[in-house]
Amino acid sequence: MEEIIRMAQSGDPLWVTDENSIDVLNENEYLRIFPRSIGSKPFANLGFRSEASREAAVIIMNPVNLVEILMDVNQWSRAFCGIVSRAMTLDVLSTGIAGNYNGALQVMTAEFQLPSPLVPTRENYFARYCKRHHDGIWAVVDVSLDSLRHAPFTRCRRRPSGCLIQELPNGYSKVIWVENVEVDDRGVSDIYKTLVNTSLAFGAKRWVATLDRQCERLASAMANNIPAGDLGVLNCSDGRKSILKLAERMVNSFCTGVGASTAHAWTTLTGSDEIRVMTRKSIDDPGRPPGIVLSAATSFWVAVPPRKAFNILRSEKFRSEWDILSNGGVVEEMAHIANGRDPGNCVSLLRVNSANASQSNMLILQESSTDATGSYVIYAPVDFAAMNIVLTGGDPDYVALLPSGFAILPDREGPNRGIGITEIGSGGSLVTLAFQILVDSAPNSKISVGSVATVNSLIKCTLERIRTAVMCNDA
Numbered sequence: 001m002e003e004i005i006r007m008a009q010s011g012d013p014l015w016v017t018d019e020n021s022i023d024v025l026n027e028n029e030y031l032r033i034f035p036r037s038i039g040s041k042p043f044a045n046l047g048f049r050s051e052a053s054r055e056a057a058v059i060i061m062n063p064v065n066l067v068e069i070l071m072d073v074n075q076w077s078r079a080f081c082g083i084v085s086r087a088m089t090l091d092v093l094s095t096g097i098a099g100n101y102n103g104a105l106q107v108m109t110a111e112f113q114l115p116s117p118l119v120p121t122r123e124n125y126f127a128r129y130c131k132r133h134h135d136g137i138w139a140v141v142d143v144s145l146d147s148l149r150h151a152p153f154t155r156c157r158r159r160p161s162g163c164l165i166q167e168l169p170n171g172y173s174k175v176i177w178v179e180n181v182e183v184d185d186r187g188v189s190d191i192y193k194t195l196v197n198t199s200l201a202f203g204a205k206r207w208v209a210t211l212d213r214q215c216e217r218l219a220s221a222m223a224n225n226i227p228a229g230d231l232g233v234l235n236c237s238d239g240r241k242s243i244l245k246l247a248e249r250m251v252n253s254f255c256t257g258v259g260a261s262t263a264h265a266w267t268t269l270t271g272s273d274e275i276r277v278m279t280r281k282s283i284d285d286p287g288r289p290p291g292i293v294l295s296a297a298t299s300f301w302v303a304v305p306p307r308k309a310f311n312i313l314r315s316e317k318f319r320s321e322w323d324i325l326s327n328g329g330v331v332e333e334m335a336h337i338a339n340g341r342d343p344g345n346c347v348s349l350l351r352v353n354s355a356n357a358s359q360s361n362m363l364i365l366q367e368s369s370t371d372a373t374g375s376y377v378i379y380a381p382v383d384f385a386a387m388n389i390v391l392t393g394g395d396p397d398y399v400a401l402l403p404s405g406f407a408i409l410p411d412r413e414g415p416n417r418g419i420g421i422t423e424i425g426s427g428g429s430l431v432t433l434a435f436q437i438l439v440d441s442a443p444n445s446k447i448s449v450g451s452v453a454t455v456n457s458l459i460k461c462t463l464e465r466i467r468t469a470v471m472c473n474d475a
Contacts, residue, residue, distance in 0.1 A: 238393025
């Protein structure tokens, strides 16, 4: 903890600002100031490298609530679902002072991911310690415990990492976050290597941007001052809360099923190195339709800035150009809930008016979300009757969802590394496309080769349509 406090508050020469305006660690200076660290790098000659960054931001949440999110493993996993694919508290060594987490110490495991099956996850076994200091600043720190157990080969170790949280007026906090790891990431796909190497994938900037975005969503869910009369804006307070709760579950479900998590058994489709599929049974889960669910995901590069890709993929105006399942129908927004400062941060209820008179209309719940490090467009078809209950404030936990969607990350250079973009967000985009499809309503049935082939075809066709849509439209 002493190390984290010094690192959070130090400047040059310990920290230097890189071309992306990110504070990155001067490794030689770090080893001079903190020679003990966590021991020498394991298997240093096998590709382990150091990766450390720092980020500061003002967050719309008070320190006590922020500390609770970080120290409660379930809240932490939900708040950072795009980064934390699995987490568990193994042991609580100290609960801290009654009523808060001051002095709490626990042993945890966690798996960190990027929203793509082409980037290996990072697993950690670590202690997390929380303390409120005399100046009122809270500190939460992690450090790897791998050296204390006879564990199989680890690809990632957490040097002292964590954050300082300082109380500001009006329920705000200033957060300074430090991520400091040693990692072997030779398994990263070529198209993601630049992103991973610039600390944008797993670094402090992504953690802080995710926390800021999550606190925005929570503030929005509790808001009562909704402007009346806006077209499509949902004003019913109970219905609003129910839809936001349903959207949160949809986002969590998407994020836990899109990365390369070891909890999910991805297999690569024959003849396609870039498309990964997995199946799972859904039984007695009121939040999912029963049967065999086939998930498929792929990641690809497009030569447009992330903001443009995000705006086109979230817009109902362009949806028929890429969404094969909407069958060319006219898409209109029925309800809209803003849940962040950026106009792209919102939850929408979309209706697809079928072009074919013999087909019924379709209802889609969609959340679009963007921050400084990436964007998501996540959606799921929903039942009309179930959504009517939710819109009047009914329990959203019994609405069956199979989320699909996109994760959009910035790439400063193209796959051939010859484009030379100097500003984050102005280069190309790394897009992950993921589908979840119910292929059989009988949970014990065997999945057919035809089902896999259909999903493979759906992914490839959608991918090509997306490339055309983002390249040919302005947004």
